[in-house]
Amino acid sequence: MSVYQKYCREVLNERGGLEKITLDYPENFNFAYDVVDVMADQTPDKTAMVWCNTENEEHIFSFDQIRRCSNRMANVFAQAGLKRGDRVMLVLKRHYEYWFAVIALHKLGVTAIPATHMLTVEDYVYRLETAKANAIVCTWQNDVPQKLRAAVKKAGNPCVLWCVQRDVEGFRNLTAEMEQAEEVWQRVPTLATDPMLLYFTSGTTGYPKGVIHDFSYPLAHIVTAKYWQQAEEDGLHFTVAETGWAKASWGKLYGQWLVGSAVMVFDFDNFEPKQLCAVINRYKVTSFCAPPTVYRYLVRKGIPDMPSLRHASTAGEMLAPEVFRKFQERTGLSLCEGYGQTETTLLMANFKGQTPVEGSMGRISPLYNIRLQDKEGNPVAPGEIGEVVIVPPENGRQIGVFSGYLDNEKQYRHAWRGGVYHTGDAAYIDENGNYWFHGRFDDIIKTGGYRVGPYEVENVLMEHPAVVECSVIGVPDTLRGQAIKAFVVLTGGKKPSMELEKEIKDFCNSRLAEYKWIRLVEFVREMPKTISGKIRKTELKKASGQ
Numbered sequence: 048m049s050v051y052q053k054y055c056r057e058v059l060n061e062r063g064g065l066e067k068i069t070l071d072y073p074e075n076f077n078f079a080y081d082v083v084d085v086m087a088d089q090t091p092d093k094t095a096m097v098w099c100n101t102e103n104e105e106h107i108f109s110f111d112q113i114r115r116c117s118n119r120m121a122n123v124f125a126q127a128g129l130k131r132g133d134r135v136m137l138v139l140k141r142h143y144e145y146w147f148a149v150i151a152l153h154k155l156g157v158t159a160i161p162a163t164h165m166l167t168v169e170d171y172v173y174r175l176e177t178a179k180a181n182a183i184v185c186t187w188q189n190d191v192p193q194k195l196r197a198a199v200k201k202a203g204n205p206c207v208l209w210c211v212q213r214d215v216e217g218f219r220n221l222t223a224e225m226e227q228a229e230e231v232w233q234r235v236p237t238l239a240t241d242p243m244l245l246y247f248t249s250g251t252t253g254y255p256k257g258v259i260h261d262f263s264y265p266l267a268h269i270v271t272a273k274y275w276q277q278a279e280e281d282g283l284h285f286t287v288a289e290t291g292w293a294k295a296s297w298g299k300l301y302g303q304w305l306v307g308s309a310v311m312v313f314d315f316d317n318f319e320p321k322q323l324c325a326v327i328n329r330y331k332v333t334s335f336c337a338p339p340t341v342y343r344y345l346v347r348k349g350i351p352d353m354p355s356l357r358h359a360s361t362a363g364e365m366l367a368p369e370v371f372r373k374f375q376e377r378t379g380l381s382l383c384e385g386y387g388q389t390e391t392t393l394l395m396a397n398f399k400g401q402t403p404v405e406g407s408m409g410r411i412s413p414l415y416n417i418r419l420q421d422k423e424g425n426p427v428a429p430g431e432i433g434e435v436v437i438v439p440p441e442n443g444r445q446i447g448v449f450s451g452y453l454d455n456e457k458q459y460r461h462a463w464r465g466g467v468y469h470t471g472d473a474a475y476i477d478e479n480g481n482y483w484f485h486g487r488f489d490d491i492i493k494t495g496g497y498r499v500g501p502y503e504v505e506n507v508l509m510e511h512p513a514v515v516e517c518s519v520i521g522v523p524d525t526l527r528g529q530a531i532k533a534f535v536v537l538t539g540g541k542k543p544s545m546e547l548e549k550e551i552k553d554f555c556n557s558r559l560a561e562y563k564w565i566r567l568v569e570f571v572r573e574m575p576k577t578i579s580g581k582i583r584k585t586e587l588k589k590a591s592g593q
Contacts, residue, residue, distance in 0.1 A: 049280055050082050051269045051305035064400020065274045068413050070266050070446050076239040078265040079117065079153035082305055087114035095304060097283060097330050098143045100314035101322065106143055110304075113146060118232035119225045120151035126228075127182070127207050131156030131235060134178050134245065138162050138185040138195065138291065141314040144211045144221070145290040146300065148184050153262070156237040157181075160245045163291030164189050165560040171198035173254055174247055175206075177453060182207035187215055189316075239263045245453060246293050248389040249491055249500030257453025258293075258389050265301035267392040267447030270414050272302025275385045275396040277358040282333035285311035287323070287341050292497075293389040294363075298336050308334075320348040331355035338496030339366040342382065343526055346370050350377040360385060360396075364493040364528035371405045384408055386484065388470060389498075390462075392447040394435070395482050407481040408474065414447055416440065419474060424465050432475045432485050437468040490584050492521035494529045497562040501584075504563055507555050508533055513541045514551065516574055518582045522567065522591045532567040534587055536574060543570035 054076070058067040073081075086093060091111035098106045108116075129135065135157055139145040145161075152159045160178055162171070164186055174180070175198055183199070183206060185191050192208075192215045199206060210218035243262045247255040276298060278284040286298025303310050313326045318341065327335065332355055339361055346369075356378065362385040371382050381403040385396035394417060397409035411417045419433030420426055427433035439445045448468055452459045462469055473485040492499040501519040508517040516536035521529030535551065537543065548568045556564045575586035 049305070049307040050086055051266075051273075051307075054266055054305075055269060060400060062400035064398060065270065065413050068270060070263075070269075070414075072239060072263065072266060074239055075237060076266070077153060077156075077237050077262055078243075078301060079150045080234055082265070083110060083117070083150055084114050086110040086304070093281075093307075094283075094309040096143065096146060096310050096312060098312045098314065099326065099330075100141075101316070108143065108146075113150065115230045116147040116225070117150035117154065118230050119228040120147045120221070121154045121232050122228040123221065123224045124151055124155055124157070124182070129155060129157055129182060129207075131237060131241070132158075133181040134158045134160055135182045135184060136160040136162055136174065136178070136180045138164055138166075138183065138191055139211065140164050140186050140188065140291075141289060141312055142186055142211060143312065143314075144184070147225075149300070153237075153243060154232060154235060156235055156241055158242045158245050158259075160247075161291050161293075161295065162247070163289055163560070164191050165291075165562060166194075167558060167560055168194045168197045168201070169558070170560060171195055172202045175199065175202040175204045177247075177254075177257060178245060179204065180206050182209065184209045184211065184221060185218075186211065187213035192216075192218055237262060240450070242450070244296065246389050248293075249498045249503065253500075253502055255500065255503070256455065256458065258449045259451045259453060261450045263446050264296075264392070265305065267414060268297060268302030269305055270302075270412050271297050271385075271387075271393040272308065273306045274399045274412075275383065275393055276302075276334050276336050276360050277399055278303045278306055278308035278334050280307035282308045282357075283311050283330060284308045284334045285313070285327060285332045285336070287313075287337040294338075294496075297387075297392070318344065320344050321351075324351050324353060327353050327356060334358040334360075336360040336362075338363040339370070339528055340364075340495045340526060342366065342370050342374060346373045350374065353378060356380065359383070362386060362396075363496045366406070368405060381405075386472075386482075388472075390449040390468075391437070391470075394437070394470075404479075404481045406483070407477075408484050409481060411482070415445070418467075419476060420467075424467075427475075429476050429478055432473050434488060435470040435472045435474050435482075437470070439466070439468070490520065492519070492529055492531055494521060494524070494531060495527040495562060499531065499563050504531060504533070504555070504559065504565065507558050508535070508551070508565075510558075511551055511554050513537055513547060518574055518584060518587055519565070520584055520587050520591065522588075524566070530566040531564065532569065532591065533565045534569050534571050534574065536571060 056069045087110040095110045096108045208218045209221040239262045244260040246258045272278040288294035359380045360383040383397035386408040387393045395408040397403040416438040504519045515538045522532045524530035575583040
């Protein structure tokens with residue numbers, strides 16, 4: 048019996064598909080104690096994580112080792128004064144220390160704030176000022192300590208600084224401190240409604256929003272792992288995601304361990320298809336999930352035999368039919384698409400027990416009551432486009448949906464206006480009951496598997512002295528799904544030129560995280576606007592052939 052079965056009741060159909068699921072858990076449920084430590088007690092030698100990197104280092108961790116390492120780290124954190132209700136930023140790339148740290152923070156009742164190493168100093172400043180982090184744990188690589196040191200100074204936010212694996216000026220060596228710490232840890236009282244994770248997600252009209260998930264969140268990923276990614280007992284699941292993004296919570300930790308699967312972690316900086324496939328074959332990965340960008344590169348470079356692989360899934364953006372077809376021809380596996388948000392868990396997918404439909408988001412997860420509605424809140428007919436909204440259960444709170452936006456109750460209430468959660472995504476349902484993504488009602492750009500809010504880029508663009516007005520959109524791109532394009536109105540006296548285009552791109556891209564880089568610039572005399580003076584991005588998209 049897998050640990051997850053203690054916390055849910057499932058109703059399956061004759062094909063093994065999930066018809067209904069009911070979650071049942073105590074008010075003090077805590078993944079670290081009730082899943083990790085329980086598995087360490089029951090099956091101490093069971094593999095939890097297989098880790099390797101591009102330098103040919105390898106570590107295989109059992110659940111007992113995860114428990115002991117997380118206990119050591121929890122003791123280090125506690126001795127430094129961290130306690131329930133505090134917040135700690137984790138910038139750990141794909142280092143195995145992330146798993147120790149996040150489980151240790153769960154044990155303390157401390158909110159973890161995962162962040163990517165690709166952020167700029169200003170990005171970190173914003174997160175530190177907004178979240179008021181009490182501590183930071185980071186990688187020694189990619190100049191992250193230097194950027195964080197500068198950010199902490201600029202934010203004026205005193206916090207404990209730890210770095211793993213190395214002695215770094217201004218940082219405590221967490222690895223060294225762990226070696227001196229006790230392996231024993233007593234359970235700290237926490238509640239399932241306590242804040243557990245804080246992710247920053249891109250917004251269209253302002254800086255990133257802080258999305259809070261509570262301690263019940265991991266249980267909603269049972270459906271993600273078992274019925275979409277098809278992670279299985281004693282299998283090895285590999286999701287390509289850096290720990291700074293919510294996709295890591297979807298595919299590298301919670302649901303997989305709940306259903307008894309180990310997770311594969313490959314620590315790399317630059318994506319190389321051959322390396323990725325070599326890892327899959329070397330460690331006999333059984334299920335694989337990656338953003339469409341990865342599959343595009345695999346198809347372009349040629350897919351080798353991967354005999355151990357039994358299932359493949361993808362999410363994040365549109366995928367060309369040619370990629371589906373070529374992947375299936377080469378591997379015999381149908382790519383199963385899924386759909387969800389940072390604010391939620393998996394909402395729709397091509398689930399186990401269903402015939403995958405190429406290009407479709409599939410069917411609604413049994414965990415949610417979802418409908419498509421028009422602007423007035425009326426249900427739309429099949430074939431008509433409507434907004435994807437979540438209708439909460441009559442008997443209480445919807446598990447798997449975020450519990451709030453950080454310090455922004457007004458924005459949270461707006462997301463839940465009319466008694467439903469508004470995703471902002473447009474879709475339609477066909478005559479067979481399959482859902483099809485149509486786009487965003489807002490202007491979020493999805494590029495290379497990342498979500499970028501136009502405001503984040505436009506704010507930097509406006510700092511260039513030649514730019515008087517600008518607007519940023521996503522345009523179709525063969526490899527990235529979308530590329531970031533900037534429309535620019537120049538100040539008087541400045542004339543469009545290739546030299547100025549390069550200057551503007553260099554100016555902005557040196558100040559932006561790489562995934563936010565501007566790829567295209569178009570100079571325009573004026574912006575199309577509404578009567579109230581707002582730039583009409585829909586007109587800019589039409590002008591770009593969308």
